[in-house]
Amino acid sequence: MSTPNPTESLDSERERTRTGLSKAALKQDFLDNLFYIQGRFREVATPHDLYMAAAFTTRDRLLKHWVESAQVFKTSHARTVCYLSAEYLLGPHLACNLVNLGITEAAREAGEELGLDLDAILEEEEEPGLGNGGLGRLAACFMESLSTCRIPAIGYGIRYEFGIFDQAIEDGWQVEKTDNWLRNGNPWEIPRPKIRFSVGYGGYTESYRDDTGRSRVCWRPAQVINGMAYDTPILGYGTANANLLRLWKAEAPTSFDFQAFNTGDYYGAVYANIQAETISKVLYPNDEPEAGKELRLKQQYFFVSCSMQDMIRLHLNTVGPLESFADKFVAQLNDTHPALAVAELMRLLLDEHVMSWEQSWDITHRTFCYTNHTLLPEALETWSVSLFERLLPRHLEIVYEINRRFLDEVRMRFLGDEARVWRMSLIAEGGERRIRMANLAVVGSRAVNGVAELHSELVKATLFKDFAELWPERFHNVTNGVTPRRFMVVANPRLAQLITKTCGHDDWILDLERVRELEAHVDDAGLLEDWRAVKRAAKQDLATWMQQAAGVRLDPESLFDVQAKRFHEYKRQHLKVLHIIRCYQRIKQGQSQDLVPRAFIFGGKAAPGYFMAKLIIKLINAVGEVVNNDPQVNGWIRVAFMPDFNVKNGQRLYPAADLSEQISLAGKEASGTGNMKFSMNGALTIGTLDGANVEIREAVGAENFFLFGMTAEEALQRQMSGYRPWEFYQSDAELKSDIDLINSGLFSHGDTQLFRPLTDNLVNHDPFMVLADYRAYLDCQKTVSETYRDTPRWTRMSILNVARIGRFSSDRAIREYAEHIWKVTPKRIEPAHHSQS
Numbered sequence: 001m002s003t004p005n006p007t008e009s010l011d012s013e014r015e016r017t018r019t020g021l022s023k024a025a026l027k028q029d030f031l032d033n034l035f036y037i038q039g040r041f042r043e044v045a046t047p048h049d050l051y052m053a054a055a056f057t058t059r060d061r062l063l064k065h066w067v068e069s070a071q072v073f074k075t076s077h078a079r080t081v082c083y084l085s086a087e088y089l090l091g092p093h094l095a096c097n098l099v100n101l102g103i104t105e106a107a108r109e110a111g112e113e114l115g116l117d118l119d120a121i122l123e124e125e126e127e128p129g130l131g132n133g134g135l136g137r138l139a140a141c142f143m144e145s146l147s148t149c150r151i152p153a154i155g156y157g158i159r160y161e162f163g164i165f166d167q168a169i170e171d172g173w174q175v176e177k178t179d180n181w182l183r184n185g186n187p188w189e190i191p192r193p194k195i196r197f198s199v200g201y202g203g204y205t206e207s208y209r210d211d212t213g214r215s216r217v218c219w220r221p222a223q224v225i226n227g228m229a230y231d232t233p234i235l236g237y238g239t240a241n242a243n244l245l246r247l248w249k250a251e252a253p254t255s256f257d258f259q260a261f262n263t264g265d266y267y268g269a270v271y272a273n274i275q276a277e278t279i280s281k282v283l284y285p286n287d288e289p290e291a292g293k294e295l296r297l298k299q300q301y302f303f304v305s306c307s308m309q310d311m312i313r314l315h316l317n318t319v320g321p322l323e324s325f326a327d328k329f330v331a332q333l334n335d336t337h338p339a340l341a342v343a344e345l346m347r348l349l350l351d352e353h354v355m356s357w358e359q360s361w362d363i364t365h366r367t368f369c370y371t372n373h374t375l376l377p378e379a380l381e382t383w384s385v386s387l388f389e390r391l392l393p394r395h396l397e398i399v400y401e402i403n404r405r406f407l408d409e410v411r412m413r414f415l416g417d418e419a420r421v422w423r424m425s426l427i428a429e430g431g432e433r434r435i436r437m438a439n440l441a442v443v444g445s446r447a448v449n450g451v452a453e454l455h456s457e458l459v460k461a462t463l464f465k466d467f468a469e470l471w472p473e474r475f476h477n478v479t480n481g482v483t484p485r486r487f488m489v490v491a492n493p494r495l496a497q498l499i500t501k502t503c504g505h506d507d508w509i510l511d512l513e514r515v516r517e518l519e520a521h522v523d524d525a526g527l528l529e530d531w532r533a534v535k536r537a538a539k540q541d542l543a544t545w546m547q548q549a550a551g552v553r554l555d556p557e558s559l560f561d562v563q564a565k566r567f568h569e570y571k572r573q574h575l576k577v578l579h580i581i582r583c584y585q586r587i588k589q590g591q592s593q594d595l596v597p598r599a600f601i602f603g604g605k606a607a608p609g610y611f612m613a614k615l616i617i618k619l620i621n622a623v624g625e626v627v628n629n630d631p632q633v634n635g636w637i638r639v640a641f642m643p644d645f646n647v648k649n650g651q652r653l654y655p656a657a658d659l660s661e662q663i664s665l666a667g668k669e670a671s672g673t674g675n676m677k678f679s680m681n682g683a684l685t686i687g688t689l690d691g692a693n694v695e696i697r698e699a700v701g702a703e704n705f706f707l708f709g710m711t712a713e714e715a716l717q718r719q720m721s722g723y724r725p726w727e728f729y730q731s732d733a734e735l736k737s738d739i740d741l742i743n744s745g746l747f748s749h750g751d752t753q754l755f756r757p758l759t760d761n762l763v764n765h766d767p768f769m770v771l772a773d774y775r776a777y778l779d780c781q782k783t784v785s786e787t788y789r790d791t792p793r794w795t796r797m798s799i800l801n802v803a804r805i806g807r808f809s810s811d812r813a814i815r816e817y818a819e820h821i822w823k824v825t826p827k828r829i830e831p832a833h834h835s836q837s
């Protein structure tokens, strides 16, 4: 018999308290963390202290999985996906990590025994809003699904000190407040002071001959800054796999410029320091490119350069020679923001690792894949050649050389077609010469995809038509998805429980297709009743919150009609406003017979410099002020604007919606993901045939979807044959009277000019064809009201929406990327013992 080794038993004891999943272990670790990390005891702890202790307790358990995953990935040389994204709209971590660890209930009970309310602790978390909207949130869903699907992955991005601004509404206008999310510390990240890279800007290049007599180039940057890694573990659901989100923070390379210091220029030296740090200071709050913003280009290059250097370091440390780099890594470009990575990897291979052009290009081209997220011409990134040359002289040479070789290929294929060469060039000529980042991304990638079927077809037929003719095999579709863990289990626990009870299992959380089992129960009176009760409770919760946050009273018995997304004219929030005004006028004229009581709820931010979008926000609030204060109508309709729509507030909104507004002009919304989140929480959609709406409608059944409006093709036809919104205004008396009512000053305390820029634009230009779709939208809303009156029918439709939404899990999207694009297989991490105690 061996004598027990006291050190060993102490170790396993410690491991149990730090990683054990039982209530007792959680309680003990929570108190330890409160004491040793926060320096507090229970009686004097602030709500923030309690949150931090809960977060550290959860993180301890994540780290176990994460370190084990890292060990396995390293020793097995697992092929790894590197997701390159300038944005990650992560949302609060704690609740999702508890779910993915499977310890929500244990944590709740542990809290209760300590006299603490888990929900109050969850409310304390300040969310990392490191993204603008759909694209950034998609990256966050994908990171979670990559871990859930057990795909080894690293997410690379920027650790912005200030994320997307907080939105306040003052006098009906959007006001931006800085998002100081790091103010109270971030318990989820682990700083890695040893993982630092230098990033250069400016300067000049020099040619020289190497030992073998080959001509080489050396870049001598004028400024060098450092990027330091901050790692956040991302655990999957129902698995021990955890991946890494690695965000870069910019800093000065040394704390002082000693030369400047010695010559007495102390302030100059410190100033250089501060300047370096500005690079990762703030997220650009725009969902369109920032024309000519030097700092934005610096940001892009900064994170791309750190990430490429890190991948090379990892490869050299684990696998070895760089020849096999593209076998070890696949790098996904999330839109064109990281497209500079193509030029940067070329530079590193050519100049730093002295490879030939051919070999460097072969590796680079096999490494990258690119996702396009928009067709809007104004959203396509280009950089002026002169700015690019000033900041990245070496990269400009590389882009020119890529372009020269590429255009030779085009000329060979399409003899004499110089117009095509001109269109496909990486450089836009004529006027100021500009680099087309989308073209660089397509040329530098082996796969290109759109984010919904319609979008991917339009990508091939319009934006990249020439490229699709040259390389048809390069183009794919992967329809977006969202994670059901956050958007169902965490956001809507009542619904999740009901689904689990009805299906008899919770396997649907991992395999969302299995919610289809609900269909077998769609005629159970008991389910219908429970379903309604769940929706009703969520509406009550939202009503309580809105009363407090926006001072608007909402009646949970009314239809909750919700549009929540970024404000943009193409998304047509103003079409919904016209509908509200029509309802208002009908009620005033005693014609309310077709209506049902409705709460019109909006949420979303406008880019700070986007005047028209901000004016639409003001209009919504102005209409709300009149409607909500008019006793003749406010029993029928209410208008509410949710301030600061972000991930956390979205989680309050999706469960409470009866109707989801997805009313963009067909052909403009690449996919949409809010449409999926609403539908999986039992909202019915009113929408156009745009983006993923098309596929959602196919999945849930046309009879369970309110369709209206022109198709993308019809819209294009109408646009080409000369669209004249004025004619709609003149010929539709109701439309005219709705617009005239805005102009009358009724909603602006008599100011007849305030909304003129909006109404004039609608009547004279209307680039997103609001007026052309107005009548169809109103007719469709009438059908919505009729259907809502038939409660059992509506409830049935709601159940079927959820039952058939399985395809829109981001797990499915990730599996498609893995199989068709990345060619990577799952790597299972076996949970080590001691985890359950």
Ligand code: 8GP
Pocket: 087, 132, 133, 134, 135, 136, 138, 286, 287, 288, 289, 335, 373, 374, 379, 451, 480, 669, 670, 671, 672, 673, 691
């Ligand atoms: C969005 C698309 O507009 C949306 O349709 C799609 O669902 C989403 O990407 C995810 O694919 N695009 C953006 O959010 C976007 O282009 N943002 C850039 C400014 C950051």
